[in-house]
Amino acid sequence: MDYNLPWVEKYRPHKLSEIVGQDKIVTSLTKMFNGGSFPHLLFYGGSGSGKTSTILAILNDYYGTKKKLMVMRLDASDDRGINSVREEIKGFAEKKNYFMKGIKLIILDEADSMTFDAQFALRRIIEKYSSSTRFCLICNYDNKIIPAIKSRCAEFKFNPISQEHIITKLKHVADSENLSYDKSAFQVLSNIAKGDLRKAINLMQSASSGKDDMKQLNAELCYNIAGYPKPNEIKKISDMLFDDSKTLEVTSKKFRKYITENGYSISIILKEIIEDIVCRISDGTINPKEYCYILSELAGLESKVSKSTFGDIYLSMLISIFKK
16 A cells, blocks of 8 residues: 555656656666666766656666666665775675676665765776676765766766646646645746755645645645745845845844744745846846846855854845845
């Protein structure tokens, strides 16, 4: 019974042909496997873009029922220091399987969290056992993988999923779950997810469990569940910052009250303000030359906020950037 599974698992693709939003990668991999080629693989890209789903689909297509004996998978939660590489990974790579013929596969999910020492040890193992074993490394940031490993792999960059594909998938999941919905909810979820399909499906599941049985899944509910500011609220916040007639003290008082009452995250507000500035520049509403410095300052602030757990202390800094 799968009724209690999270929807991201329940509706995870099982075949390579079912992967959405990564058509070029699916075509390349399909041609590769149909032609009898199986190189070491490096999948990298943002969260929820289909990296893990793709390799799991390859397992189903390529190995079928043999995958339990032929595949080893290590996630970020497993120990993957240098000892793990020398013992577990090397042990699986050199083990001979007398019952099954074919190439063995070792999957290292979140490979960018491996130490450099472990990666250097892994490089030698990849080279030594390449006749019988293939490696698939999955990570968010390819610059954290050493060049010696990258040069041994076929690299595939997974781009964020387009809004059209996210909306199509959300509609399919909603119809399969017999949800009553307003189509505007899918647009809102895809805007909030920003290319992360997993995030969009998880948000929809949260919103659907939070709604009353008599109500539809709608845009208002999605914004409330996600704790995300609505477009008109972002406009109010931006107007407050752009208005030169309002002093630092007045803006700070209103801004803090607004953010605190609604419980919005400073990192989300920052991202939306930067997007709003870019939109205003493209519309010709504001002069880009006047906002180059502000965009640079906002980028620095965004970096600081991402490294801190206390976002509230940066509110004054955000306001002062505009009120200098």
